Amino acid sequence: MNRTSFYEEIRRNKIKSYFLLVIVFLVLLSLVYTISLVAGPDYFFMILIFGTIFSIFYVLISYNSSSKIVLASVKAIKAEQEQFKTYHNLVEGLCLASGLEKPKLYVMKDTQINAFASGKNPKEAIICVTTGALEKLTKQELEGVLSHELSHIANYDIRFMSLVAVLVGLISIISQIFLRSLFFGVGSSNRSEKNNVIYILIALALAIISPLIVALVQLAISRKREYLADSSAVKFVRSPTGLIGALQKIKQESKTNVRIPDAISPLFLVKPYNSKELFQTHPDINKRIELLKKM
Amino acid sequence: MTSLLISLIIAGVLLLLTFFGYYNKFIVLTQRIKNSKAQINVQLKKRSDLIPNLVNIVKGYMKHEKSLLTEVTKARTSFLNAKNFEEKVKVGSELQHSLKNLFAVAENYPEVKANQSFVELQREVSAIEDKIAYSRQYYNDSIMTYNNSIEVIPGKWFASLYHFKKENYFEIPEEEKINPVIEF
Numbered sequence: 223m224n225r226t227s228f229y230e231e232i233r234r235n236k237i238k239s240y241f242l243l244v245i246v247f248l249v250l251l252s253l254v255y256t257i258s259l260v261a262g263p264d265y266f267f268m269i270l271i272f273g274t275i276f277s278i279f280y281v282l283i284s285y286n287s288s289s290k291i292v293l294a295s296v297k298a299i300k301a302e303q304e305q306f307k308t309y310h311n312l313v314e315g316l317c318l319a320s321g322l323e324k325p326k327l328y329v330m331k332d333t334q335i336n337a338f339a340s341g342k343n344p345k346e347a348i349i350c351v352t353t354g355a356l357e358k359l360t361k362q363e364l365e366g367v368l369s370h371e372l373s374h375i376a377n378y379d380i381r382f383m384s385l386v387a388v389l390v391g392l393i394s395i396i397s398q399i400f401l402r403s404l405f406f407g408v409g410s411s412n413r414s415e416k417n418n419v420i421y422i423l424i425a426l427a428l429a430i431i432s433p434l435i436v437a438l439v440q441l442a443i444s445r446k447r448e449y450l451a452d453s454s455a456v457k458f459v460r461s462p463t464g465l466i467g468a469l470q471k472i473k474q475e476s477k478t479n480v481r482i483p484d485a486i487s488p489l490f491l492v493k494p495y496n497s498k499e500l501f502q503t504h505p506d507i508n509k510r511i512e513l514l515k516k517m
Numbered sequence: 518m519t520s521l522l523i524s525l526i527i528a529g530v531l532l533l534l535t536f537f538g539y540y541n542k543f544i545v546l547t548q549r550i551k552n553s554k555a556q557i558n559v560q561l562k563k564r565s566d567l568i569p570n571l572v573n574i575v576k577g578y579m580k581h582e583k584s585l586l587t588e589v590t591k592a593r594t595s596f597l598n599a600k601n602f603e604e605k606v607k608v609g610s611e612l613q614h615s616l617k618n619l620f621a622v623a624e625n626y627p628e629v630k631a632n633q634s635f636v637e638l639q640r641e642v643s644a645i646e647d648k649i650a651y652s653r654q655y656y657n658d659s660i661m662t663y664n665n666s667i668e669v670i671p672g673k674w675f676a677s678l679y680h681f682k683k684e685n686y687f688e689i690p691e692e693e694k695i696n697p698v699i700e701f
Contacts, residue, residue: 311644318556319651321549321659460654 231453366464375453539675
């Protein structure tokens with residue numbers, strides 16, 4: 223088994239997630255290009271501007287109030303310093319290790335072990351853990367989990383994923399507009415009939431496929447950010463043992479039922495349900511444990 | 518002619534920005550080192566503040582361990598009298614050592630272990646010790662980032678231009694590398 227340093231892991235995951243972001247850009251560009259070939263640049267320019275404004279507006283609303291929405295939807299309550307001393311102490315220690323400001327701490331009532339972090343920048347960040355995590359994990363394991371969450375904050379993951387969401391949203395808006403406008407016969411402007419049919423077919427195919435592709439790429443980026451948070455977590459505590467222990471405990475209890483809604487599951491430490499990895503926001507727990515053991 | 522002038526101006530501005538940028542980068546990084554150093558101080562101070570209380574609680578129960586208690590008190594006094602950072606860290610680790618002894622011996626006194634305030638304090642001390650370790654780690658990390666930035670090219674050239682010098686890592690006394698395990 224090759225041992226890797228966490229610095230190496232951090233670097234690799236950063237590169238991979240930026241590479242995936244570039245793929246999303248390329249898909250966007252090729253979609254833009256083919257549609258403008260079919261429909262003419264003027265028409266297309268309009269879609270692009272409209273799509274961008276709409277997509278940014280849509281994501282900005284959720285970006286600005288993401289913490290509030292998610293805290294309310296899981297009925298999280300503030301973790302008081304007196305009552306949750308260990309929780310506060312561990313986070314304070316990790317903040318010293320990472321140089322971050324202390325986030326606001328919350329607890330949600332749930333017997334399952336889980337946690338999430340949110341907030342658009344380190345100054346307004348929050349961390350929330352389940353009561354199950356506080357009860358079932360040892361101090362070291364809880365520290366590993368909290369370190370993972372703090373890493374999401376340190377890596378600006380909410381901002382990064384919001385940017386991805388804007389692009390993915392933009393692609394799907396453009397595709398929708400194009401597909402609908404085909405019914406009204408756009409694009410029969412200045413090209414020869416034969417050429418136009420081919421272009422329309424290509425554009426049609428792209429408009430149908432690209433939203434699906436980028437949705438999958440978006441999931442892949444999310445999984446890379448999870449790996450990144452795992453390796454950054456090791457950087458802060460200088461030992462993977464705690465996080466490995468916590469993930470193993472979660473694995474054991476994962477057969478039980480879940481009450482966390484799908485919409486906010488990407489935020490959590492582990493995915494709250496099971497299905498194929500390609501369609502997941504989180505990597506497979508076994509792979510994560512394996513990688514952590516190498517560090 | 519004008520296009521040549523414009524590109525010269527742009528090049529000049531970019532060059533100036535690079536010079537400013539490197540200077541600011543070094544300042545930010547040295548500031549970070551200073552801050553993390555201050556954090557170590559804060560935590561060391563917090564720990565020493567807990568000691569009078571701790572000694573007061575234990576005093577009554579552990580009559581036969583006078584030397585242990587005076588050792589702790591003495592270590593605290595010399596910490597408070599320490600003048601510079603290096604000295605503080607050095608006597609700080611002596612303090613840690615004597616506290617470790619105290620807690621180990623306290624294990625033999627069921628009345629002490631049953632005392633709620635003692636348990637509270639012991640937990641507090643252990644949390645602070647974790648924080649001291651973390652702030653030292655961050656201190657060393659900050660020095661590493663800074664040193665890297667002034668050793669790679671072109672940072673190296675700018676560093677010598679602005680007279681920024683390499684910082685030394687924090688030396689940790691041998692025995693402290695073994696983490697004290699305090700179980701509750």
